[in-house]
Amino acid sequence: MLDTGEKKVSISVKTSPADKKRAAEIFDSLGLNLSTAINIFIKKSIAEGGLPFEVKDPFYSEANQAELNRRFKKVTNNQNVHPHQLLDNEEQ
Secondary structure (H helix, E strand, C coil): CCCCCCCCCCCCCCCCHHHHHHHHHHHHHCCCCHHHHHHHHHHHHHHHCCCCCCCCCHHHCHHHHHHHHHHHHHHHCCCCCCCCCCHHHCCC
C-alpha cells in the first residue's frame, strides 16, 4: 500500500558514522537510500507485529553450547588439560 497522500514526518536516529556509512553502502548496492531502507524496515515491522527478524545472542547458539559443554567435560575429567599462567598474573 502506498502512502502517497499522507503527510510525512521525520524520525531522528543516532548511530555511529561507520555504521551509517556501511549501511548506506549496502543499501546503495540494492538501489535504496537510507530513508527508503528504514521505511521498508518500519513497514515490515508493522506487518510482522514486531521485529522482522529474530534477535538473539549467538553465544547461546546450539553449536556454541555443545562446544562449551564438550570443553567443560574435558576439564571436569582432567582430560588433556594443561595449566597456564595468565599474562596479567606473570611473576616479575
